[in-house]
Amino acid sequence: QKEVEQDPGPLSVPEGAIVSLNCTYSNSAFQYFMWYRQYSRKGPELLMYTYSSGNKEDGRFTAQVDKSSKYISLFIRDSQPSDSATYLCAMSETGGFKTIFGAGTRLFVKA
């Protein structure tokens, strides 16, 4: 079993839809949770960074962490074609010495 599980998709939605991306994990020591967006031929770009449980909102993006269920989510409101990319979840233990990435979910937002 992988430490971090993420459905690779692809996920296809119409423009304006609410997108829900999810990851599950098995290591209860993870304390830092991140979401990255990666466009084709580019490096991953840090979108959201949260510590421990709870919600964090930044514009159209909301990250949720449920440590009791070992489950994290990224919601994208009013999705745009420019949101079409691969989204990777990532997490690390206290101190962040080693970050584990999910496989990434490919998202397509159709105009």
Add this chain to the structure above:
Amino acid sequence: DSGVTQTPKHLITATGQRVTLRCSPRSGDLSVYWYQQSLDQGLQFLIQYYNGEERAKGNILERFSAQQFPDLHSELNLSSLELGDSALYFCASSVDSGHHFGNGTRLTVT
């Protein structure tokens, strides 16, 4: 722009050869991470350096080595290259847990 610079962008070489990939971290970032990304394996952590010292090792092959220099730039050396080493190699730097990635070096081994 993440502030992390990787060179070269593309590299084509033959099996058995040796290459060096270079990374300049964001100004002020002491940690440098190297990752390999291939279609079937996703983003795999190779190695981390912090202020010149090796901090953590992941799935890095013995044929691969890295170092971080006093000016904090880092190099990843890949030797005795095999076809399966063809991949994107990313460098990232950070102050805390959030990584800032370069745009990678695409290595093709023929």
